[in-house]
Amino acid sequence: HAQGEEPPGIAFFSADMTEQVQAKRTLEHDLRRTVGSEDFVVLYQPRFSAATQEPVAVEALVRWLHPGFGLLSPDRFIPLAEASGLIVPLGEWVLRRACATIAKWPDLVVSVNVSPVQFRQGEQLLETVRAALKDSGLPPERLELEITENVLLENTEKALDVLVGIKTLGVRLAMDDFGTGYSSLNYLRNFPFDRIKIDRRFVGDLEQSRDAQGIVEAIIGLGRALNLQVTAEGVETAGQFAWLRKAGCEELQGFHFARPMSEADLIALKPRTRAG
Numbered sequence: 001h002a003q004g005e006e007p008p009g010i011a012f013f014s015a016d017m018t019e020q021v022q023a024k025r026t027l028e029h030d031l032r033r034t035v036g037s038e039d040f041v042v043l044y045q046p047r048f049s050a051a052t053q054e055p056v057a058v059e060a061l062v063r064w065l066h067p068g069f070g071l072l073s074p075d076r077f078i079p080l081a082e083a084s085g086l087i088v089p090l091g092e093w094v095l096r097r098a099c100a101t102i103a104k105w106p107d108l109v110v111s112v113n114v115s116p117v118q119f120r121q122g123e124q125l126l127e128t129v130r131a132a133l134k135d136s137g138l139p140p141e142r143l144e145l146e147i148t149e150n151v152l153l154e155n156t157e158k159a160l161d162v163l164v165g166i167k168t169l170g171v172r173l174a175m176d177d178f179g180t181g182y183s184s185l186n187y188l189r190n191f192p193f194d195r196i197k198i199d200r201r202f203v204g205d206l207e208q209s210r211d212a213q214g215i216v217e218a219i220i221g222l223g224r225a226l227n228l229q230v231t232a233e234g235v236e237t238a239g240q241f242a243w244l245r246k247a248g249c250e251e252l253q254g255f256h257f258a259r260p261m262s263e264a265d266l267i268a269l270k271p272r273t274r275a276g
């Protein structure tokens with residue numbers, strides 16, 4: 001084995017790891033107590049039209065305001081919420097909050113991330129989406145659900161039913177983190193997606209790597225051929241923006257344009273969106 005790695009089969013338990021395990025237990029326990037409470041916030045990261053550079057949509061991204069650990073990013077607690085099943089009530093809370101908030105902004109589209117655990121609930125997920133739309137008054141065409149490609153592998157036929165169910169509600173579908181999973185190109189052809197989001201790993205490498213450029217060009221071409229809209233995630237520099245626009249990418253999201261922002265900060269965004 002390489003230097004620094006543990007020999008296989010030997011559990012090396014350091015004080016550091018004990019602390020980590022302890023912190024994880026605390027988080028799990030706190031999560032159970034606080035899902036749906038005001039300890040969570042939804043931030044909104046705008047997505048921009050490459051042509052007009054105006055915001056056309058926002059993505060809802062959850063944060064946990066933990067009383068002890070401070071502001072936690074989803075990477076710290078979504079995996080715990082998924083393992084415990086708490087992602088189902090948490091995901092419903094995010095969806096309802098996002099729909100209610102964005103219903104107040106004419107013409108803005110909101111996209112909400114859906115965990116594979118929620119997706120596997122099938123009919124229950126559809127019911128939750130239906131109720132969130134009805135209670136918020138958000139028109140279905142202004143809601144988009146972001147799903148990662150790996151959920152399609154598990155039970156392809158059932159996955160197709162759920163996707164068709166979502167489309168039947170009039171809601172849009174995006175494939176998130178495209179290019180990082182294991183799905184076949186055939187899924188893109190046969191499943192009713194409206195959009196693919198190019199994973200930010202490729203976008204981040206655009207200026208240094210011919211390979212990344214080739215991959216991004218191929219994804220944009222795929223989108224065009226299959227009549228899917230293409231969004232590039234994680235655009236951080238003017239150089240990446242210029243390259244992507246030239247390559248024909250229609251929509252851009254990333255720190256170069258805007259970071260995830262609070263509901264209150266959406267006001268600053270509004271004057272640049274075209275109302276009706």
Ligand code: C2E
Nearest residue numbers: 061062073074075094113114115234235236253254255256
């Ligand atoms: P994602 O859906 O792919 O979201 C994009 C992530 O990239 C967000 O991280 C966003 O803040 C970050 N990002 C955006 N632009 C840039 C950039 O220019 N540079 C860099 N370095 N990062 C950028 P965040 O908010 O920490 O979320 C991480 C992941 O957690 C999300 O990835 C999504 O998979 C998951 N997530 C977030 N909110 C929810 C939720 O409500 N439900 C579920 N199931 N998952 C969520």
Ligand code: MG
Nearest residue numbers: 059113146176
């Ligand atoms: Mg996403």
Ligand code: MG
Nearest residue numbers: 176177197233
């Ligand atoms: Mg993504």
Ligand code: MG
Nearest residue numbers: 113148176177
């Ligand atoms: Mg992701």
